Amino acid sequence: MQVFYATQFVLPLPPGHRFPMGKYKLLRDRLTAELPEIALRQAESATDGQLALVHTPAYVQAISDGTVDKAILREIGFPWSEAMAVRARRSVGATIAACRAAFDDGVAANVAGGTHHAYADRGGGFCVFNDAAVATRLMQAEHGRRGRTLHVAVIDLDVHQGNGTARIFRDDPTVFTLSMHGQKNFPFRKEASDLDVDLPDGTGDAAYIEALELALGELERRFAPGLVIYLAGADPHEGDRLGRLKLTWDGLEARDRRVFDWAWQRGVPLAFAMAGGYGTRMEDTVQVQVNTFAAGVQAWRRWQNRRR
Numbered sequence: 234m235q236v237f238y239a240t241q242f243v244l245p246l247p248p249g250h251r252f253p254m255g256k257y258k259l260l261r262d263r264l265t266a267e268l269p270e271i272a273l274r275q276a277e278s279a280t281d282g283q284l285a286l287v288h289t290p291a292y293v294q295a296i297s298d299g300t301v302d303k304a305i306l307r308e309i310g311f312p313w314s315e316a317m318a319v320r321a322r323r324s325v326g327a328t329i330a331a332c333r334a335a336f337d338d339g340v341a342a343n344v345a346g347g348t349h350h351a352y353a354d355r356g357g358g359f360c361v362f363n364d365a366a367v368a369t370r371l372m373q374a375e376h377g378r379r380g381r382t383l384h385v386a387v388i389d390l391d392v393h394q395g396n397g398t399a400r401i402f403r404d405d406p407t408v409f410t411l412s413m414h415g416q417k418n419f420p421f422r423k424e425a426s427d428l429d430v431d432l433p434d435g436t437g438d439a440a441y442i443e444a445l446e447l448a449l450g451e452l453e454r455r456f457a458p459g460l461v462i463y464l465a466g467a468d469p470h471e472g473d474r475l476g477r478l479k480l481t482w483d484g485l486e487a488r489d490r491r492v493f494d495w496a497w498q499r500g501v502p503l504a505f506a507m508a509g510g511y512g513t514r515m516e517d518t519v520q521v522q523v524n525t526f527a528a529g530v531q532a533w534r535r536w537q538n539r540r541r
């Protein structure tokens with residue numbers, strides 16, 4: 234299974250910063266050690282033209298040259314540096330590459346990405362550019378050149394609402410945004426996705442899986458995707474500092490398997506990205522993500538078997 238990374242570009246953060254930057258290296262090391270089916274590939278940078286499919290040229294320019302508004306930087310939560318700008322571009326590139334690979338192989342991934350709080354003209358909540366949105370628009374443009382309309386479903390199961398993605402695609406009938414998130418979690422002013430599932434604090438495994446089943450059913454009644462982009466946030470886990478849900482390892486594994494099965498049963502290629510994870514213990518966040526990759530590899534293997 235092809236997995237793309239931009240994680241060699243480490244974002245320099247001041248000591249004590251609350252973003253767990255170290256999780257990406259831990260995750261990559263564990264994938265290398267434990268899942269030999271995974272082929273890790275370095276991602277190319279997204280170009281200005283690709284970013285401009287979603288983002289305003291002024292915002293792209295301001296992030297690139299460091300002139301971005303201080304208020305926007307505060308919303309993003311990272312200090313500006315050249316490395317920050319490079320990494321944000323590469324991370325979008327990794328989701329683009331994962332989507333292309335998903336069309337070839339059925340399933341592929343980005344070891345980072347899922348930066349769903351980014352809007353067209355501003356970032357927020359540790360998100361600079363919206364990788365899933367850019368990849369969606371680019372895949373649609375590439376299909377469009379061959380005279381086909383590509384319908385994309387963004388299934389966002391991070392504990393925070395995918396507000397940027399919802400806003401970007403609000404009036405676009407070719408993209409279905411599904412967000413299942415903690416009602417009381419950031420962002421406090423939510424956007425309207427095509428389907429929002431607001432979950433109460435303390436939602437456990439059983440209620441979560443039931444809600445997911447209903448949501449996938451509704452998605453299917455309203456939309457027929459030709460590509461799924463899955464944001465497999467680790468922050469619904471009970472050990473997360475920010476998430477308010479109470480999902481166990483088993484619950485999150487069941488969640489991942491359900492999404493992978495759903496796409497596979499319908500013959501829809503799926504690219505997934507990591508989105509958030511802020512475990513009290515960073516190892517717990519990484520464990521949730523390793524489990525997601527293990528489920529992804531199983532789904533990928535079924536695609537390969539079907540071809541033989």
Ligand SMILES: [Zn+2]
Nearest residue numbers: 391392393509
């Ligand atoms: Zn999150």
